[in-house]
Structures are given as C-alpha cells and as structure tokens.
Amino acid sequence: MQSRLIVKNFGPIKFVDxxxxxxxxxxxPQASGKSALAKLYTIFKAPRKFLKNGGxxxxxxxxxxxxxYNIAAFLNIDTEIIFESEVHKLSYIxxxxxxxxxxxxxxxxxxxxxxxxxxxxxxxxxxxxQIKKLENYQSINPKWHEISIDNTxxxxxxxxxxxxxxxxxxxxxxxxxxxxxxxxERSFINLVKDFSFNLLLNKVPIPKHILLLGAELERxxxxxxxxxxxxxxLKYKNINGEGRIFVxxxxxxKLIEAASGIQSAVNILIPILSHDxxxxxxxxxxxxPELNLFPKAQYTLIKLIESLRQEAYSYDRGAIHTYTTHxxxxxxxxxxxLYASKVWNExxxxxxxxxxxxxxxxxxxxxxxxANIQPNIFSAYQISGGGAETILNREIGLIIDNKIDxxxxxxxxxxxxxxxxxx
Amino acid sequence: xxxxQLKDKLGDCKxxxxxxxxxxxxxxxxxxxxxxxxxxxxxxxxxxVHSGDYQLTVNNSSSSAIFLVKTDRCLINEEGQKKCDxxxxxxxxxxxxxxxxxSTGTRKDKRNxxxxxxxxxxxxxxxxxxxxxxDETTAIICFKNYSRIAGAANxxxxxxxxxxxxxxxxxxxxxxx
Numbered sequence: 001m002q003s004r005l006i007v008k009n010f011g012p013i014k015f016v017d018x019x020x021x022x023x024x025x026x027x028x029p030q031a032s033g034k035s036a037l038a039k040l041y042t043i044f045k046a047p048r049k050f051l052k053n054g055g056x057x058x059x060x061x062x063x064x065x066x067x068x069y070n071i072a073a074f075l076n077i078d079t080e081i082i083f084e085s086e087v088h089k090l091s092y093i094x095x096x097x098x099x100x101x102x103x104x105x106x107x108x109x110x111x112x113x114x115x116x117x118x119x120x121x122x123x124x125x126x127x128x129x130q131i132k133k134l135e136n137y138q139s140i141n142p143k144w145h146e147i148s149i150d151n152t153x154x155x156x157x158x159x160x161x162x163x164x165x166x167x168x169x170x171x172x173x174x175x176x177x178x179x180x181x182x183x184x185e186r187s188f189i190n191l192v193k194d195f196s197f198n199l200l201l202n203k204v205p206i207p208k209h210i211l212l213l214g215a216e217l218e219r220x221x222x223x224x225x226x227x228x229x230x231x232x233x234l235k236y237k238n239i240n241g242e243g244r245i246f247v248x249x250x251x252x253x254k255l256i257e258a259a260s261g262i263q264s265a266v267n268i269l270i271p272i273l274s275h276d277x278x279x280x281x282x283x284x285x286x287x288x289p290e291l292n293l294f295p296k297a298q299y300t301l302i303k304l305i306e307s308l309r310q311e312a313y314s315y316d317r318g319a320i321h322t323y324t325t326h327x328x329x330x331x332x333x334x335x336x337x338l339y340a341s342k343v344w345n346e347x348x349x350x351x352x353x354x355x356x357x358x359x360x361x362x363x364x365x366x367x368x369x370x371a372n373i374q375p376n377i378f379s380a381y382q383i384s385g386g387g388a389e390t391i392l393n394r395e396i397g398l399i400i401d402n403k404i405d406x407x408x409x410x411x412x413x414x415x416x417x418x419x420x421x422x423x
Numbered sequence: 424x425x426x427x428q429l430k431d432k433l434g435d436c437k438x439x440x441x442x443x444x445x446x447x448x449x450x451x452x453x454x455x456x457x458x459x460x461x462x463x464x465x466x467x468x469x470x471x472v473h474s475g476d477y478q479l480t481v482n483n484s485s486s487s488a489i490f491l492v493k494t495d496r497c498l499i500n501e502e503g504q505k506k507c508d509x510x511x512x513x514x515x516x517x518x519x520x521x522x523x524x525x526s527t528g529t530r531k532d533k534r535n536x537x538x539x540x541x542x543x544x545x546x547x548x549x550x551x552x553x554x555x556x557x558d559e560t561t562a563i564i565c566f567k568n569y570s571r572i573a574g575a576a577n578x579x580x581x582x583x584x585x586x587x588x589x590x591x592x593x594x595x596x597x598x599x600x
C-alpha cells in the first residue's frame with residue numbers, strides 16, 4: 001500500500017517527503033533521523049490507536065504517542081507532519097492534529113443508503129457509484145463489490161450489507177493496527193524478561209515500544225524456527241514458554257545465553273513468522289536487521305525475511321516491511337533481490353518474453369523467487385543533513401550511489417594513500 | 424580471430440613517430456606463464472613488465488599465446504571520448520582493461536570514468552566493425568589496491584554495463600587465461 005510521509009522541523013529532520021511502498025529502506029549516518037521517521041510512520045499509520053477524541057485537537061494523545069517511542073523531545077514549535085494513505089490523512093500542523101479518515105467517510109456515505117436499498121427492488125445508481133468508489137481503494141478486496149444484478153432483492157441486500165460490514169471491519173483494522181516496531185534494542189528483551197516484576201517494582205522506565213515488542217514476543221505461538229541460515233542444524237525452540245537454541249537434536253542453551261546475533265535474529269523472526277500464520281495485512285518496522293550478524297548471515301536473513309513476505313495488495317494478505325540500516329551488506333542484499341526480479345521478469349519467468357528454462361532454474365538457485373522484490377513496491381531513502389533523497393533509480397529498478405557505499409570507496413582511497421606513503 | 428580484425432580495421436600505432444616504446448607496434452604476443460601490466464598514467468601507453476611497479480597481473484598457466492593490444496595513446500587516436508588502456512586476448516578469452524592506479528582522485532570518480540572508457544572502447548570497436556565474442560569477453564577495472572566491500576551502487580553500475588554491452592564488468596587486479 002502506497003503512502004506519503006512529509007516531515008518538517010522534527011529533531012534532526014528539516015524537511016523530508018517520502019513516497020513509501022511495501023518494502024522501504026532508510027539509510028543514513030547515526031542520529032540522522034532514520035529511526036525518528038520510522039517511528040513517526042509507525043504512529044501515523046494507525047491514528048485511532050492513539051487519538052481518543054475522534055481526532056480533532058488531540059495534541060495530548062499525540063504527545064503521549066511520541067513519548068512511547070522516545071521521540072517527544074524532537075517536537076518543535078514549527079514541526080509539521082503529514083501522513084497520507086488511501087485509508088486516511090493525518091497531519092500535525094500549527095501544533096494541531098487534523099485527522100481525515102478518507103475511507104471511513106466513503107463507508108459512512110454508503111451506510112446512509114441502506115434504507116433506500118431496503119425500499120427499492122433495484123440497486124440505486126448512487127449506491128452503485130458509491131460502491132464503485134470503494135473499489136478504487138486497493139486495500140479492499142474487489143470481490144466484495146460484486147453485487148449481482150441477477151440476484152433476488154433479499155440476496156442483493158444481503159450482499160450489500162456484507163460489503164458494508166467488511167469495509168467497516170477493514171477500515172477499523174487499518175486505522176488501529178500500528179506496525180510492529182522491532183527495535184534495535186530487541187535483544188535487551190531477552191535479558192530483562194526474567195526480572196520483569198523487579199523492573200515494575202522499581203519503576204524502571206523502559207520505553208513503551210520496547211514493552212510492546214516484548215509483549216508480542218511473549219504472546220507468540222511460534223514453537224520452532226529453523227536457523228540453518230546462521231549455522232547448520234541450529235534451531236530455536238519454545239520449550240514450555242522458554243526460548244532455547246538447539247545446536248543439535250539433544251544439546252541446547254537458553255536463548256539469553258546464545259550469541260547476540262542469534263538473539264537479535266530470533267526476535268525479528270518471531271513476530272514475522274507469527275504474522276505468517278494469520279490472514280490480515282501487517283506492517284513491520286525493523287531497525288538495523290544487521291545487528292551482531294556476520295555479513296553472510298545478514299544477507300541470508302534479508303532473503304529469508306523477504307521470502308516470508310507476501311505482497312500487500314489487499315487487506316487480507318501480505319506485509320509491509322520498513323527497515324533502517326547502516327550495513328552495506330543489507331543494502332546489497334536488497335539490490336540483489338531487486339535485480340533478481342528484473343532477471344525473473346525478463347528471462348526467468350515462464351510468462352516473460354525472453355524466457356529461458358535454464359535461467360529460471362539457475363535464478364531459483366541464487367535467489368528464491370518468493371524473495372524477489374519488484375521495484376515498483378520498493379523505496380529507499382538516504383536520510384542525512386536534515387533531508388532525504390531517494391537512492392533508488394526507478395527506471396532501472398536498482399540502488400544508486402549512496403553514503404554507505406561511499407564509505408567502502410573512502411576506505412579504499414585511504415588504503416591507496418597509505419600505499420603511496422610506502423613507495 | 425579478433426587480432427586480424429583489429430589489424431584490418433584499426434591498423435597499428437598512431438603515435439609511432441613520437442613513441443618511446445621499445446616495441447613501436449600496438450600489438451604484442453606473450454607466452455609467459457605470468458607477466459604484469461604497468462600504466463605510468465602519463466603520455467605513454469601501458470607496457471609489459473616482469474618486476475618493479477605494476478597494476479595488473481596476468482596468469483597464463485598454459486603458456487598459450489596472449490595478445491596485448493595497447494589501445495589508449497597507441498592504437499586509437501580519437502579526439503573526445505577517452506578509451507580504455509588495453510585489450511588482452513587469446514583464442515578463447517578477451518579482456519578490455521582500464522587501469523586506475525596511482526593517480527590522485529577518489530575511487531568512485533575513477534570507477535565512473537573507467538566504466539565510460541571501457542564502454543567507449545567497446546562502442547568504438549563495434550563502430551569500426553570489429554566483432555566480439557561477448558560470451559567470452561570481460562571488461563576489467565583494475566585498481567592497484569583492490570578491496571571489494573559490498574556495494575549496492577557499484578553492483579548496479581556493473582549490472583547496467585552488462586545490460587548495455589552484454590559484457591560482464593568486474594573490478595580486479597589479476598586476470599586468468
């Protein structure tokens with residue numbers, strides 16, 4: 001689902017205008033505002049999760065939400081934030097929250113037609129037009145809107161009410177379901193969960209977004225994760241509520257005792273795999289997936305996470321992933337997945353004009369087809385100096401010059417300079 | 424074979440009158456198992472060396488006949504678009520090589536320039552009617568101190584080059600025949 005986030009004068013951000021898709025990547029130096037943007041996206045995507053009075057003049061609730069994500073201090077007197085998706089438009093301008101639930105208004109409009117519909121043995125043209133308008137909302141499954149002309153009036157009415165109920169349900173879902181924020185501090189959760197009562201007793205101020213992730217991990221019903229991408233035979237198992245890492249069939253250690261990279265990866269995979277078992281569309285914000293991982297594992301982790309993601313076209317399926325990263329390996333991993341989709345579209349897919357069966361097979365060995373990322377659902381931004389610039393060339397569908405890759409060359413330049421000193 | 428095509432269509436050294444090269448021809452044949460290419464990055468073309476300073480190592484384990492064609496500042500004398508330094512080939516493989524060694528400037532700028540030079544040379548050959556077996560041809564950017572750290576932007580440039588010329592582009596300091 002496409003959305004737009006505009007932010008002015010918020011912490012290190014002076015002005016950004018982001019076109020966000022189903023897979024989004026933010027890169028940039030530390031303290032450039034990547035995480036602040038990812039957190040604003042998390043808050044603004046689900047307004048009714050924090051707005052309490054129907055959305056008008058709800059500044060206090062907004063401040064609480066910023067506080068939950070540890071970014072309240074970034075708010076300035078002239079801060080402006082605008083988020084717009086097909087579900088709603090939410091803005092914070094002149095220190096005032098304005099909420100326009102676009103989709104809800106369309107649904108409300110349709111609701112007013114129920115009585116008309118009951119009275120007449122036909123589908124009124126205005127009703128049809130209103131349903132047609134809903135069909136423009138990509139997130140609504142189009143099959144809901146097929147009210148058959150041939151049906152009896154009762155059946156048509158029944159179908160109409162179903163359309164309405166489903167629309168109400170999904171609009172409410174989208175407006176209240178915030179992305180799962182998988183913070184960089186995710187391994188910390190393993191460390192403190194055995195001492196939660198002491199932490200509560202001593203009122204240790206743990207940011208709420210970390211508690212939310214902790215709660216999600218605690219609720220998870222994932223019993224086993226194959227971690228072969230980290231090391232052969234490595235498995236995570238939930239044994240009677242305790243997370244354990246098995247190095248073989250018999251030998252295991254507590255998750256908290258495992259290497260930091262394993263803990264970090266497991267706490268990304270548990271929420272994502274939990275969603276895999278449900279049918280609703282979900283969003284995940286994943287901070288620094290590279291944490292504590294060897295470069296090869298960073299690559300395989302991204303391939304795994306993206307192969308688990310179904311495309312988020314409609315409300316009832318798919319996921320939206322937003323990443324922040326400092327890692328050249330993570331960025332290269334995304335570029336490979338983008339390139340794989342190009343190869344697939346041009347030569348690997350049996351439906352492509354230049355299809356070659358051998359290429360299809362070889363491509364599958366390199367990148368599993370379900371991990372491919374189509375450029376049209378991808379966005380990548382470099383956040384620095386208070387601004388943001390895209391690092392995706394939409395025309396070629398690949399990542400272009402950026403500050404992470406520049407560092408590799410700068411290191412090479414220094415090596416060259418040192419060599420010149422030696423000769 | 425590419426050698427005869429080059430001789431027929433491009434002739435030989437265009438700077439023979441002022442050349443300081445030992446061998447005034449643009450074409451060299453080498454049979455050694457290992458040799459090196461040095462580019463002084465001055466007005467002279469690349470030269471074959473066996474010791475001292477060099478940027479590119481050529482491994483020729485079968486001691487087959489390797490042809491070196493000095494392109495820039497030798498075979499090609501065209502105003503405007505800069506060409507790559509040399510082309511190395513045997514009866515199977517062909518390498519277009521641009522050396523970016525000791526001159527100052529950033530690697531990023533040098534790489535971008537090298538990509539242009541390699542592309543310009545391939546275009547030039549094709550314009551002149553030289554037919555390349557692209558499946559067995561590789562374009563090489565040679566940095567004296569090669570260090571490959573993952574770089575998405577560079578991968579994109581290499582992918583773009585491959586799509587445009589149907590020739591693989593690599594960054595390395597040694598080539599194998």
